Amino acid sequence: MESIYTLLFILQVVVAVVLIVFVLIQHGKGADAGAAFGSGSSSTVFGSQGSSSFLTKVTTFLAIIFLANSLLLAYLTSQRIKEVPTSLLDTPAVVIEQEEMAEEVVAPNIEDSGDHEGHDHDIPNLPVE
Numbered sequence: 001m002e003s004i005y006t007l008l009f010i011l012q013v014v015v016a017v018v019l020i021v022f023v024l025i026q027h028g029k030g031a032d033a034g035a036a037f038g039s040g041s042s043s044t045v046f047g048s049q050g051s052s053s054f055l056t057k058v059t060t061f062l063a064i065i066f067l068a069n070s071l072l073l074a075y076l077t078s079q080r081i082k083e084v085p086t087s088l089l090d091t092p093a094v095v096i097e098q099e100e101m102a103e104e105v106v107a108p109n110i111e112d113s114g115d116h117e118g119h120d121h122d123i124p125n126l127p128v129e
Contacts, residue, residue, distance in 0.1 A: 005076055012069050019062040024054045 005073070005080075008069060008076070010074055012066070012073060014064045015062055015069065019059065019066055022055060022062060026059070117127045
């Protein structure tokens with residue numbers, strides 16, 4: 001499923017770039033009026049009608065492919081989102097079992113001596129002024 005999505009995405013980018021190129025190389029409606037008065041050259045490479053019909057058909061075909069591919073990508077993305085859990089309650093619980101410690105932790109025996117004055121050995125004594 002992932003490879004189909006990737007191929008369709010690459011096709012979408014290629015069709016978009018080619019569609020932009022074909023739109024940019026087309027002549028506008030005002031370009032033919034300028035060629036009638038002698039400025040510019042007439043488009044006779046594609047026949048007597050010029051390149052307008054060929055480029056229009058290719059642009060229409062590319063636009064249809066672009067639209068259909070966009071709808072297909074949107075559908076595949078919506079199906080992918082449905083597969084992902086939307087809540088933490090939907091995800092399965094992961095249980096990690098830890099081994100029991102063989103030895104119990106024994107608290108160190110603190111001897112009562114008069115030099116610590118009621119403080120633990122870990123805590124330093126405060127300076128006395």
